[in-house]
Amino acid sequence: MSWTKLICILIASVFSQLTNGVIPPDPQCGKAKICWPTQCPVGGCVGFLISWWNTNLDYLRFEMKMEFVPSGEHYIALGFSGNSLMPDSSIVMCRSDANVQLGYTQGRTYAPGTDLYGIQNTSFAVTNNITTCSFDRIKKPIRNVAQLRSLTDPFFLIRAWGAVRGGVPAYHNNNRGVSPNSYSYPVMTGSGHNIKPAFVSLCACLIGTWLSYMLH
Numbered sequence: 001m002s003w004t005k006l007i008c009i010l011i012a013s014v015f016s017q018l019t020n021g022v023i024p025p026d027p028q029c030g031k032a033k034i035c036w037p038t039q040c041p042v043g044g045c046v047g048f049l050i051s052w053w054n055t056n057l058d059y060l061r062f063e064m065k066m067e068f069v070p071s072g073e074h075y076i077a078l079g080f081s082g083n084s085l086m087p088d089s090s091i092v093m094c095r096s097d098a099n100v101q102l103g104y105t106q107g108r109t110y111a112p113g114t115d116l117y118g119i120q121n122t123s124f125a126v127t128n129n130i131t132t133c134s135f136d137r138i139k140k141p142i143r144n145v146a147q148l149r150s151l152t153d154p155f156f157l158i159r160a161w162g163a164v165r166g167g168v169p170a171y172h173n174n175n176r177g178v179s180p181n182s183y184s185y186p187v188m189t190g191s192g193h194n195i196k197p198a199f200v201s202l203c204a205c206l207i208g209t210w211l212s213y214m215l216h
Contacts, residue, residue, distance in 0.1 A: 023049045023065050023130060036157060036179050048159060048177070050078065059120070059136040060151060060185065064094070068131045068161055073097060075169050076131050079105070079158035080149040084178050086158060090149040094133030095164055098124045104147040110169060117141070118148045131161075139185055154182040 022044040029035035033053040037045065048066040055061045066076045074096050079089040091103040091110060100122035102113040118138040125132050141148040149155060157179040160172040 022046055023067070025049075026051055028053075034183065050157060050159065055136055058140075059138055061121075061134070061136050062092070063132065063134045064159070065130055065132045066159065066161055067129060068126075071163075073164040074131070074162065075164055076133055076161045077110075077159070077169075077172075078133075079160065080151065081156045081158055081178075082149065082153065084156040084158070084182075086160075086176075089158060090147060092119065092133075092135055092137065093169065094122075094124050094131075094135075095169070096124070096126065096131070097164075100124055100133060100135055102148070108171075113144065113147055115144075117144055151185050154184045156182050 023040070023046075024044050025040035026033065026035060026049065029040075029051060030038060033051045035049065035051045037049070040049065045065075046067075048064070050062070050064045052060050052062045062078065064076060064078050068074060068076060075093055077091055077093045079086060079091045081089040086105055087107050089105045091105060092100065093103050093110070093112070094100050100119070102116060102119050103110055104113065105111070118141050120136045122135040123133070137151065138148065139151045141150060158176060160176040162172040162175050163170045
């Protein structure tokens with residue numbers, strides 16, 4: 001085998017590893033962060049990794065990483081739904097023109113929000129065919145409540161992605177996924193509260209009620 005061919009094979013191998021859509025696992029998942037999926041396979045997450053954690057009393061920090069090999073302008077989006085369905089969901093739309101916006105769904109139609117209330121510290125990047133979008137999302141909105149789902153209520157996450165044509169996000173078709181469980185975040189009274197899957201919160205509540213009954 002010639003040296004030229006060998007070098008080409010090695011370069012192709014390295015390029016394949018950089019662009020195969022495997023996202024390194026986050027060691028903070030299950031500790032300081034909640035993640036979907038909760039655990040990545042050996043070698044990293046395939047396709048996507050969404051994580052979120054507490055930043056202060058009012059906001060949660062979300063980071064969404066998705067494998068997306070774009071042929072042009074594109075978007076990735078994260079929806080907050082009360083019933084795992086897309087209609088009537090709050091949406092954060094992240095576009096490859098670095099435009100991160102809040103929106104919502106009317107039925108199956110996406111509508112951009114009227115302003116950016118409820119979202120801050122946004123960032124967008126594409127590296128090695130991995131699209132990453134980060135943002136702080138308000139937990140309990142005090143306005144635009146019809147468009148912003150309160151994260152103090154149980155919510156499902158919906159991820160979606162697609163092309164942007166003529167400045168308009170195209171319908172995602174089957175490019176979507178729904179979290180296997182819902183999550184809840186209690187109204188905070190201090191800095192030590194953690195996000196929990198909804199069923200964990202329910203169990204804690206039942207245990208607390210039982211202990212209170214036994215002590216009385």
